[in-house]
Amino acid sequence: EVQLxxxxxxxxxxxxxxxxxxxxxxxTFSSYSMxxxxxxxxxxxxxxxxxxxxxxxxxxxxSVKGRFTISRDNAKNSLYLQMNSLRAEDTAxxxxxxxxxxxxxxxxxxxxxxxxxxxxx
Amino acid sequence: xxxxxxxxxxxxxxxxxxxxxxxRASQGIRNDLGWYxxxxxxAPKRLIYAASSLQSGVPSRFSGSGSGTEFTLTISSLxxxxxxxxxxLQHNSYPFTFGPGTKVDIK
Numbered sequence: 001e002v003q004l005x006x007x008x009x010x011x012x013x014x015x016x017x018x019x020x021x022x023x024x025x026x027x028t029f030s031s032y033s034m035x036x037x038x039x040x041x042x043x044x045x046x047x048x049x050x051x052x053x054x055x056x057x058x059x060x061x062x063s064v065k066g067r068f069t070i071s072r073d074n075a076k077n078s079l080y081l082q083m084n085s086l087r088a089e090d091t092a093x094x095x096x097x098x099x100x101x102x103x104x105x106x107x108x109x110x111x112x113x114x115x116x117x118x119x120x121x
Numbered sequence: 122x123x124x125x126x127x128x129x130x131x132x133x134x135x136x137x138x139x140x141x142x143x144x145r146a147s148q149g150i151r152n153d154l155g156w157y158x159x160x161x162x163x164a165p166k167r168l169i170y171a172a173s174s175l176q177s178g179v180p181s182r183f184s185g186s187g188s189g190t191e192f193t194l195t196i197s198s199l200x201x202x203x204x205x206x207x208x209x210l211q212h213n214s215y216p217f218t219f220g221p222g223t224k225v226d227i228k
Contacts, residue, residue, distance in 0.1 A: 035217075044208065044221050045157075045165065045219040045222075047216055050215070059215045059216070095164055095165075105170060106153075106167070106170025106212070107170070107210065108157075108165075108167060108212070109167050109170065112164065
């Protein structure tokens, strides 16, 4: 079964750091670009960051640029999001999503269940 | 950045109704658009990719059309399990952007 499972969320103080992980299974992880998408409580979806299959290309939303770092370990079938200098407005459910655009199958076809990040003092 | 708008922002409909949701891009995005369904507390689920291709396993009552700047998602006969929020996503250029969503609830 194709699956993405996020972990690492929790409660953190403003200015703090957190590292999210996304474990992939059931497909050839190294063949796909991957993404992080977030959703603040009661709000819509916001794309956060993308990383290509070999980590050669990385993109960030302006709202997180310079504070968040996306990375991946293809040997471990894992995607990561290092979040530093966290702000209250970063409070959201964070989803990882697979990106099959290289296979001409659109974007964001498989999503994880999400992990909640709360930034509060 | 490409801005995505959706209309309506919400709608009330009955089981069996035909429902159409529109998504507009601030500039041309070819057919680099997907439609997603999200239920409360759940992850989004892709319904349509490449503007008009039906995701495997998604019922055929869902269809998508459009190209360039205007796109539509149509549910031909609304079913009880279709009450949810629907989002479009453009992946033509970074930053990728979602529409603000359309909430479909029961009349």
